[in-house]
Amino acid sequence: MTQQPVPAAHTGVKICGLTEGAGFDACVEHGADWVGFVFFDRSPRCVTPAQARSLSGRHAGGPVRVGLFVHPDDETLARVLDGVSLDVLQIYASFERASDVSSRFGVPVWLSQPVSARPDLPSACPAGVERLLIEPKPPAGATRPGGNAQQLDWSLMQGWKPSFPWMLAGGLNPENVGQAVTITGAPAVDVSSGVESAPGLKSPEAIARFIRNARSVTFSA
């Protein structure tokens, strides 16, 4: 029997930390799969629910809207969800809290998994969590757990083949994303600092190049 070619799937791309219209428009124009809004007041990308709603309203449809939260309490999640419609909650929390948020709010939850050595790579995804984000542990003295333009040692991930959905983040940019995908086999990538012209300000040109370069690498579906 003749072997059928395996269709190539494209690498999923999330552009995180949108704060203004030109960056959001570039995500839509160049076909980002997800856009992220940061609800963490120590980030230069922090937005209010009203700002996120206004950006979202620029285009019907378009990328899936992800809200990013750091150890959020229920009140914060409820207040933000009251102000803007989000499709996914990306959180920094324990496995238990992530499962709890998923069942309380009925919105898909993604959970950050900080990694600095191979044993940190998770072998399972907690119940109710849709996807794990693999990113480096923050540097000593960091004021936020992500968005620090810090790169993971991708070689740690060679041969790691999880059976659950995951995404690679940390220090990615248009120049290194192709190599990151090739080495790690990441089905999806997430970027913030690497597509900015200044902290909190996205570069439409860098967004276009990041998406193009991430998708220039194909993997077997």
Ligand SMILES: O=C(O)c1ccccc1N[C@@H]1O[C@H](COP(=O)(O)O)[C@@H](O)[C@H]1O
């Ligand atoms: O972007 C932020 O400011 C941020 C704040 C707090 C937690 C996470 C944050 N960002 C996340 O980290 C990844 C990687 O960022 P970078 O590309 O290295 O700057 C980013 O994509 C967000 O998911």
